[in-house]
Amino acid sequence: MRALVKSRPEPGLWMEHVPVPEPGPNEVLIKVRKTAICGTDVHIWNWDEWSAKTVPVGLVTGHEFVGEIADLGSAATRYPRGLRVTGEGHIVCGTCRNCRAGRGHLCRNTKGVGVQRAGAFAEYLVLPESNVVPVPEDIPDEVAAIFDPFGNAVHTALSFDLVGEDVLVTGAGPIGIMGALVARRAGARKVVITDLNDRRLTLAREMGIEHTLNPARDSLRDLMPRIGMTEGFDVGLEMSGAAPAFRDMVAAMNNGGKIALLGIAPTAFEIDWNQVIFKMLTIKGIYGREMYETWYKMIGLVQSGLDLTPLITHRLPAAGFEAGFSAMRDGSACKVVMDW
Numbered sequence: 288m289r290a291l292v293k294s295r296p297e298p299g300l301w302m303e304h305v306p307v308p309e310p311g312p313n314e315v316l317i318k319v320r321k322t323a324i325c326g327t328d329v330h331i332w333n334w335d336e337w338s339a340k341t342v343p344v345g346l347v348t349g350h351e352f353v354g355e356i357a358d359l360g361s362a363a364t365r366y367p368r369g370l371r372v373t374g375e376g377h378i379v380c381g382t383c384r385n386c387r388a389g390r391g392h393l394c395r396n397t398k399g400v401g402v403q404r405a406g407a408f409a410e411y412l413v414l415p416e417s418n419v420v421p422v423p424e425d426i427p428d429e430v431a432a433i434f435d436p437f438g439n440a441v442h443t444a445l446s447f448d449l450v451g452e453d454v455l456v457t458g459a460g461p462i463g464i465m466g467a468l469v470a471r472r473a474g475a476r477k478v479v480i481t482d483l484n485d486r487r488l489t490l491a492r493e494m495g496i497e498h499t500l501n502p503a504r505d506s507l508r509d510l511m512p513r514i515g516m517t518e519g520f521d522v523g524l525e526m527s528g529a530a531p532a533f534r535d536m537v538a539a540m541n542n543g544g545k546i547a548l549l550g551i552a553p554t555a556f557e558i559d560w561n562q563v564i565f566k567m568l569t570i571k572g573i574y575g576r577e578m579y580e581t582w583y584k585m586i587g588l589v590q591s592g593l594d595l596t597p598l599i600t601h602r603l604p605a606a607g608f609e610a611g612f613s614a615m616r617d618g619s620a621c622k623v624v625m626d627w
């Protein structure tokens with residue numbers, strides 16, 4: 288089969304022919320229909336410090352996908368062949384304390400599809416049966432293909448009560464915009480999203496996020512009174528991984544505010560911890576999706592009318608992957624979906 292392989296320890300990915308993987312007893316073989324490119328895949332392409340120490344050379348990459356079940360392992364009985372599915376890309380151990388307590392998203396031994404085990408940028412993917420998520424008929428393939436990052440957004444946004452609250456989202460990448468959309472639908476009062484990239488702020492406005500801010504030109508302090516905010520934000524969703532964005536957020540929070548941190552910073556950085564103390568802020572780190580509560584929320588949000596399709600700016604055949612990656616790398620793309 289064709290697959291996008293990290294076959295050399297240097298920037299790039301290569302389309303190669305590799306054997307179709309075989310499902311183990313409790314696994315299923317999925318015929319991949321569509322995949323989407325994640326920021327993580329761009330890190331793997333770039334072969335930065337993180338990928339060089341995490342990703343084995345020779346790995347089939349990719350983890351955002353939709354497809355159909357093509358074959359079943361000898362003990363896999365839950366789903367029929369032909370079923371349209373996506374799935375959770377974090378494979379958990381099942382034996383650590385958190386796994387045994389039903390908190391799989393807190394597993395200490397998580398392995399990532401397309402990061403530490405063979406991924407979805409391929410004609411076929413093997414996934415444990417327990418990670419499979421069937422896709423309801425009314426959800427299009429391309430939306431199911433971006434469920435993985437949508438789940439990051441839903442997990443982050445629904446970490447705290449949003450009803451009637453003023454919410455700040457820093458970073459208007461795909462996950463930030465999805466987080467802001469979820470906050471609106473969950474009943475937030477004001478939702479403000481920030482980014483240095485005006486194209487991304489325009490997309491956020493087009494998708495119904497009224498208040499956008501470019502911190503290179505404007506400040507949250509100045510914006511707040513203009514939109515009828517007098518005190519500070521109640522909830523912050525950090526979706527940029529940028530130190531200045533997190534510092535701005537801490538400064539703009541009201542006392543007692545709650546922050547969910549999803550953005551991954553390239554290096555350690557300092558913040559003013561005294562503000563966290565004197566404002567009595569709560570800060571919660573977010574990794575992945577809650578298994579599997581987030582998936583039920585995601586499906587429900589889409590089925591009740593949340594439209595993610597405007598986030599898909601590029602649709603390409605898998606053979607055009609180089610164009611897709613370059614659109615991701617230069618910031619002109621939001622989500623790139625590839626057909627296999």
Ligand code: NAD
Nearest residue numbers: 458460461462481482526527528529532550551573574575
């Ligand atoms: P992205 O890179 O597309 O978006 C980040 C956005 O932040 C960009 O548009 C960038 O212009 C913007 N930004 C940079 N500096 C800023 C600043 N000072 N103020 C405001 N915005 C600024 O990433 P994404 O795919 O939307 O993912 C969002 C973040 O979440 C990334 O850091 C990613 O690594 C991280 N992530 C974390 C998890 C997890 O499980 N914790 C999962 C997926 C992604």
Ligand code: ZN
Nearest residue numbers: 380383386394
């Ligand atoms: Zn575990």
